[in-house]
Amino acid sequence: MSVMLEAARQIRLVPALQAKGAMIVAGGTLAVAELNYGQGADGTLIILDRLGLDRIAVVGKKATFGAMVTMAEIARDRRLKFLHPVCNSIGGPAVRAMATIGGNLFAPAPYGDMAASLLALDAEITIHDGKSAKKYPIEVFFRQRKKLERCLVVSVSFTLPASGSFRYSKAVRRKPVSASVVTIAALLPRRGGKVVGARIALGAMGSHAIRAYKAEAALEGRSLDSATIAAAAAQIAEDASPADDAYASAWYRRQVVPIHLARLLAA
Amino acid sequence: MTKVAVQFTLNDEEQNEFVDSGSTLLAVLRGKLGLYSTKAGCHQGSCGACTVIIDGEPRLSCLTLAQRCTGRKITTIEGLTRDGALHPLQQAFMEGFAAQCGFCTPGMILAAKSLLDRNQSPSRDDVIDAISGNICRCTGYEPIIAAVLAAAEQMRAEMKKSA
Numbered sequence: 147m148s149v150m151l152e153a154a155r156q157i158r159l160v161p162a163l164q165a166k167g168a169m170i171v172a173g174g175t176l177a178v179a180e181l182n183y184g185q186g187a188d189g190t191l192i193i194l195d196r197l198g199l200d201r202i203a204v205v206g207k208k209a210t211f212g213a214m215v216t217m218a219e220i221a222r223d224r225r226l227k228f229l230h231p232v233c234n235s236i237g238g239p240a241v242r243a244m245a246t247i248g249g250n251l252f253a254p255a256p257y258g259d260m261a262a263s264l265l266a267l268d269a270e271i272t273i274h275d276g277k278s279a280k281k282y283p284i285e286v287f288f289r290q291r292k293k294l295e296r297c298l299v300v301s302v303s304f305t306l307p308a309s310g311s312f313r314y315s316k317a318v319r320r321k322p323v324s325a326s327v328v329t330i331a332a333l334l335p336r337r338g339g340k341v342v343g344a345r346i347a348l349g350a351m352g353s354h355a356i357r358a359y360k361a362e363a364a365l366e367g368r369s370l371d372s373a374t375i376a377a378a379a380a381q382i383a384e385d386a387s388p389a390d391d392a393y394a395s396a397w398y399r400r401q402v403v404p405i406h407l408a409r410l411l412a413a
Numbered sequence: 414m415t416k417v418a419v420q421f422t423l424n425d426e427e428q429n430e431f432v433d434s435g436s437t438l439l440a441v442l443r444g445k446l447g448l449y450s451t452k453a454g455c456h457q458g459s460c461g462a463c464t465v466i467i468d469g470e471p472r473l474s475c476l477t478l479a480q481r482c483t484g485r486k487i488t489t490i491e492g493l494t495r496d497g498a499l500h501p502l503q504q505a506f507m508e509g510f511a512a513q514c515g516f517c518t519p520g521m522i523l524a525a526k527s528l529l530d531r532n533q534s535p536s537r538d539d540v541i542d543a544i545s546g547n548i549c550r551c552t553g554y555e556p557i558i559a560a561v562l563a564a565a566e567q568m569r570a571e572m573k574k575s576a
Binding site for chain 1: 414415417434435437456457458461464470471472473475476477478480481524527528541542543544545546547
């Protein structure tokens with residue numbers, strides 16, 4: 147194995163290094179694990195520790211996370227209590243102390259629980275391609291994720307949800323934490339008791355986090371009564387394409403996701 | 414293989430080493446410094462056997478690049494014993510039969526220590542969360558949870574006595 151570490155000194159210089167084959171290491175929970183198993187074992191690793199990407203900003207109703215913000219840092223931030231269950235469902239404390247927001251966006255299924263939550267929150271991803279910074283809606287980011295691996299994720303922003311409108315559930319094989327069987331993050335804004343503008347995101351139900359558009363449509367303009375919940379649950383797997391892995395089969399994931407959605411909506 | 418210089422504090426002692434570029438902290442601890450208590454398990458962050466404490470937080474040494482440790486304070490289980498006396502966590506694990514094969518024990522104890530360092534009166538759920546990234550395949554988790562709670566109680570009693 148021949149690996150060189152290079153500490154990036156400017157954001158704009160990172161994509162050029164990536165174009166030459168260098169690999170970004172953020173928290174290390176994905177990239178170093180790959181190195182340990184002989185993948186990408188030759189070349190340059192870029193570390194981002196000196197770029198100031200480790201800050202959390204909450205200004206008015208907008209939150210912005212630098213790409214190097216860790217799950218542990220979010221879990222300690224009292225302004226972000228609604229995200230604490232998400233952070234605390236990821237790995238153990240050691241993983242949370244290392245795993246970053248930027249890395250989670252690239253985590254393959256069944257990982258990426260924070261990415262699913264950011265999808266429900268309609269986050270915006272700021273990326274630098276070496277020439278300029280560009281903002282991508284998170285859904286566009288996921289569609290272009292392979293291509294965007296050659297750019298640097300700088301930050302993630304989203305509007306703080308109204309109190310009680312964000313819900314999260316993660317089914318695992320080993321409590322309290324393990325990789326996901328099914329992850330559900332739901333933003334359920336309500337007006338006059340009716341759901342308006344629901345966003346339901348699923349983790350471990352596709353190669354990356356996905357929206358459950360049909361289930362969202364089943365909720366739109368309705369109150370969360372048992373009939374509405376049953377209708378949404380019946381649609382929840384329609385947009386999904388889960389895989390078999392060590393944690394669950396695709397068949398099992400399809401079977402249990404309606405149950406977990408119904409429980410989440412009825413909570 | 415290119416060698417690079419790293420400097421860090423390990424168990425309260427300064428370390429200056431030349432290590433292979435790209436090597437993990439786990440590889441340096443075991444392969445270069447001979448500290449075999451830090452166990453090499455899954456190498457992918459799933460088992461917690463390689464847990465150490467870096468700047469007060471539990472970290473997985475198998476996923477931590479040694480070069481990123483420059484200037485940091487690292488604790489392995491070798492650093493817990495003082496003048497031959499076991500740390501209360503080590504004592505409680507021994508007395509409570511919380512170790513069987515012992516492979517997970519250093520990681521478990523360091524994960525627990527990082528909890529007790531910031532929370533002297535943890536709940537059972539706090540303990541379960543603290544060791545949630547550490548897998549044991551011998552004892553089951555009950556004796557481990559009980560040992561951590563017993564150590565916390567012992568540490569509180571010692572603090573009260575010395576106050």
